[in-house]
Amino acid sequence: MTRAHSISENERPICLDLTRLLSRTGLVHTGVDRVEWAYLEWCLSLDRAIYGLFRSAFGYVLLDRSGLAFAHQHLRAADWGDPDLLSRFALKLSPQRRAAETALRKRAIARSTPARLARMLRRAFPDDVLYLNTGHSNLTRRVFGAFKSLKTAQCVVLIHDMIPLDWPDHQRDGTVEAFEKRMRIVSQYADALICNSQQTRADAERHMTRFGRVPDAIVAHLGVDIPNTPDVRLPDVPAPYVISIGTIEPRKNHAFLLDLWEDWSGSSESSPPYLVICGNRGWKNEDVFARLDGVKASGLPILEFNGLDDAQMMGLMKGAEAALFPSLAEGYGLPQVEAFALGVPVICGDLDIYREVLGEFPVYAETSNAYVWRTEIEKLLQKDSDDRGRVGNDQARFTPPQWAAHFNLVLKHFG
Structure with a gap:
């Protein structure tokens, strides 16, 4: 919930791109969605003029603070009402997306066809604006060109990873x-980048050097918001159990965990705990999907x-004895x-990004050695609950990165 605001006239307005969140209305948020959501909530907390821009089926829509607050209220619940006649012609969109575009158009302070986007932005921002794109959507020459037609504007893009x-x-x-194609456009037109890690910055600079231009960049680790879970209804899971969270796609390496559990279950020495896999099924992973389909039998x-x-x-995570992440590559690692x-x-593969963000807190284990993973899981099952989440001789507690620190860096460099 946002507080009352007295808008400062001396601070540049912020225009946050909401195209990604709009496309995900009513769906479970991925890591990228959650970052854009955090930016939306941050913008609503600021004592300055804030706006939202998104690409609809029929052009561009600009929202002010009131429209952003309305979007914030409805994006997750997807209770938008009925689509109007115009949106019913957007046959490629889901019913929820059609209804969302209808509701947000009604609250727009300006709308434009693609050809008139620059004109709309010049009227809305005659002096200055900071355009933030955090969702890797709407990264087009038209959008960047429209903002660059203003007297003063800065276009800043948050880079999550270069894994593709x-x-x-x-x-x-x-x-x-x-x-x-999107990253080449960012390389050419963005004024600056926000990278979620030093690794992402190095990867972005490596590829954008190849593209011909490397925008200035800062590194700002992503924060963590743990939802309150006292009343949430959880699936029934036998204890003890371990958990793995992430889209079921090849990079997450669920095949390794399935191999480990099959071998462990066939051993006469001990029985494995339940393995709880949380995530939607992704792509190019038919063999893993087939194995998961056959688990019950x-x-x-x-x-x-x-x-x-x-x-x-998060409720299931809280009850787990350990969280397992045998990923082959990660952009940041919010679940970890x-x-x-x-x-x-946490037991995870020995990736540079984990070393950067998590330090020495995880148990690092190569995914080429299933025996080490099994041994480390068995150790954690025997560990006293008071020791969970601790590491090292001094039994230090992990301090997660905070969104406040992230946004302070953003304002310091671009505010």
């Missing part, structure tokens, strides 16, 4: 080319949950940070 370019074989068909202690919301996933914030131990 570094792991192309693990992406959906067509997505690599689309991602590279096989009797393996593995449970798969799709479509859980943040509160449900959230696990430590909840006091849940």
Whole structure:
């Protein structure tokens, strides 16, 4: 809930791109969605003029603070009402998206066709504006060109990762080319980048050097918001259990965990705990999907949950003995940070991004050595609950990165 505001006339207005969140209305938020959501809530907390821009099926829509507050209220619940006649012609959109565009158009302070976007922005921002794009959507020459037609404007893009370019074989068909096209446009037109880690910054600079231009960049680690879960209804899971959270796609390496559980269950030495896999099914992972479909018949202690919301996933995480992440690559690793914030131990692959964000708190184990993973899980199952989430001889507690620090850096450099 936002507080009352006295808008400062001396601070540049902020225009946040909401195209990604609008496209995800009514769906469970991914990591990228959650970052854009955090930016929306941050903007609503500021004592300055704030706006939202999104690309609709029929052009661009500009919202003021009131419109942003309305969007914030309805984006997750997706209780938009009925679509109007215009939106009914947008046959490629989901019913929820059609209804959302109808509701937000009614609250727009300005609308434009694509050809008139620059004119709309010049009227709305005659002096200055900071355009923030955090969702990797709406990154087009038209949008950047329209903002650059203003007297003074700064276009800043948050880069989550460059994984599609570094792991192309693990992406959906067509997505690599689309991602590279967007990043080439960012390389050419963005005034500055916000990178969620030093690794992301290095990866972005490596690729954008190849593209011909590297915008200035800052590094600001993402914060963590742990939802309150006292009344959330959780799936019934036998204890003890361990958990893995993330879209079920090749990069997350669920196949490794399935192999580990099959071998462990066939051992006479001990029985594995339940493995709880939380995440929607992704792409190019048909073999893993088939194995998950056969879990019940096989009797393996593995449970798969799709479509859980943040509160449900955090509730299950809180009750886990450990969180397992055998990923081959990560852009940041919000679930890993959230696990430590909840006091849940983490076993993960030895990736540079984990070292940067999580330090020495995880148990690092190579995914080429299943025996080490099993041994470390068994150790955690025997560990006293008071030691969960601690590391090292001094038994230090993990302090998760905070959104306040992230946004302070953003305002320091671009505010």
